[in-house]
Amino acid sequence: MSRTHDLGIVDGLVYLEGTFLEANIYISKGKIVDITTNYYAAKEEYTAREKWVLPGFIDPHVHFSLNLGKYTSVDDFKTGSISALFGGVTTFIDFLDPITTVSEFEKAFSKRLKEAQSSYADYSFHLTLANTKESAENFIKKAIESGLPSIKVFTAYSSSNRKTFDGYLYSLMEAASKYNLTILIHAENEEMIIENVPVYEHSKARPEMSEITQIIKIAEMVKHTGAKVYIVHTTCGTIIEELSLRFKDILNEKLFIESCPHYFYFNSEAYLKENGYLYTMTPPLRSKNEQKKLIKNISGIFSIGTDHCTFNTKEKNKKYTGDIPMGIGGIEHSFILMYTLFGKQIIDKFTLNPAKMFNLYPRKGTLYPGADADVVIFNPNYSGFIKSTHTNADYDLYINTKVKGKVEKVFKSGNLIIENEKLVKTAPGNFLRR
Template identity: 30%
Template structure:
């Protein structure tokens, strides 16, 4: 063995127990009560949790949006992820108008390969569904990108219902899965025009222009369309009780619909948009923040199994970039930093407050994303799996501040929040890449992972 993690408490989606974990060749090769090998490096994890690395299935690195580009590139973004215990991300290859899907993937891989310290995959964003593009879908799936994102809003990306239906059908028949950004585009346009005509331009009106019923309607519509053709469906960044009700109803009808939420929708509310001096712009994201009632409904949805995944939707912009929307909330770049803080937030605010169990946290951050996104050798601690491991100190207390975090922004949505429990060591395929606050990885270690969905 090359590495032994000794005396830790192993935590999986199903079990919690004391054991040593042995690693060789980038894989977990042994889990036992006592492992010994004089040639192995030993990490003492006494008093700490040893968990599968986090799989963040929703990040946007170097994303062109709103006349600018998200502030983290693949190097800075994966480094920040590693400090947060994340060992795999799934980003997006969003098709440009006139571009093939294969070219979109190749373009995105050229931006990432050789510049990532952890493993990554790509969802494919279809924005120009020409007939020849639809014919590409089976090959794209067989080449390791089996998940697609379709936008039910945004002028540059939106697809109509007929296109959505046809892509769900084509993707399902080829062994893939469609995910949606679910908001009603026409309603957003109508409400936005009315607000601007009334001179309501401040950040707070971003949320007013995208009400919860607008998200719920689009969620219901997407589920019904998928149901009509026997397709699977994934809902990205679900924010509210009303949209969750639609997911619950679909699942209770036997529909294979899966949904993700994010820490910001569990912990923050639309009151943040009232922060003075344009501070509310920090929280402009789509869909927007909701209410405390919605926060608690989502925690319950996680606990009860109706929400299967927590992703960060990491899409960071600096305040200077946010100021593109001074005087017009529609021009504020949408997104916030989060890839580094998901794990400590979910533990401190979820597990320690009794909202979800420790095992459920591992399930929604690691095991379920591995299954839903087609990463069969990741997401759990078991012999033969990739040695993607996070050592987590449940007693370490940290006051979150952008000055101490590694994401390329000059603010944190959680600035000043004290969390208890923090990742201290991150291991990617057997290599220690973060240890005791020091980055020890390099940007040639991470690799593109070709994924294949299970038949669930």
């Protein structure tokens, strides 16, 4: 039977959920329609010989246009999405501003939808709770009804009224387990934290034990409630070891761990540098020992987010952490940074895992027919240095980092977007109801 597709990507090594196949993929109307060893007519054809053909990457944790009052993160949805696409990230999930009542939801949702209209990548949001006494079930029903079946809470930041206390967190977990909603948790034991310290004390003031003890407490709650819980930006290898020993029955079944590239590439010694303020984020960078343990325990980490939240040097250049907007960038380099350390074992942590966790599968995270035609052509044999960046921030901590692998082409909904390190086409991203 004769057929003509919109696009063919041929002769590549196609990644299908854990397996590489020598195959061709064909795309029509923005969807993958065939994976085959046959050759068909296509209006456009690209050869991927000796290259990997991967699903577009998903970053489940970004902060574009994050308004902190005094500061707003300098990557908005347009510049942030461009930076993302250069790194092969075709889908991201940002956050609604924290709310304390369900009546505040529509305003928070419409605000972020309006801001995200400039995105060139597809996007969704997590609902975010501040300290609240309203019924957990009310928030959960609203989130699901709105296509946002994930809610983020903090176990710290009572100074800005964002802390969710243990009693409410437990009731939220109980309710979430009935509705199959995912709870994201920023896990730090606030009683062990000292705020507004000199930069060189940033890591000591938010100690490793504040994260370790808090996650163990959360794990116990998960065991009792059966809730699905996702710990964001985990920094310590020790807690992965503890969970693997004491909670292996729920790890990657009910309790899921996210980490970020910066915790693998930098450690707390950065805060002793003259420009240590540039490395500030929360939770902070950890000791060399914890960094080594984190690398050693990569198999216990479910997915990689970037917590991408950029500010300019002038805004970061302060002596005390209370004056510094917390966060760094990294979305553009996240996949190659992690591939450099771990090779192909990290592919699912950028594709299949976040897609399934956040109700995007099988539309995203896979190359099976029916999926959106978001495709990355990746050269696994490249060796070189990171030399360019497309963040709106005036610095990038990863410039001149030695890496393996290179994102050579990025297709979004079947359109070639990135080629030869250039943005060759743009189109509005889509809001994704999950």
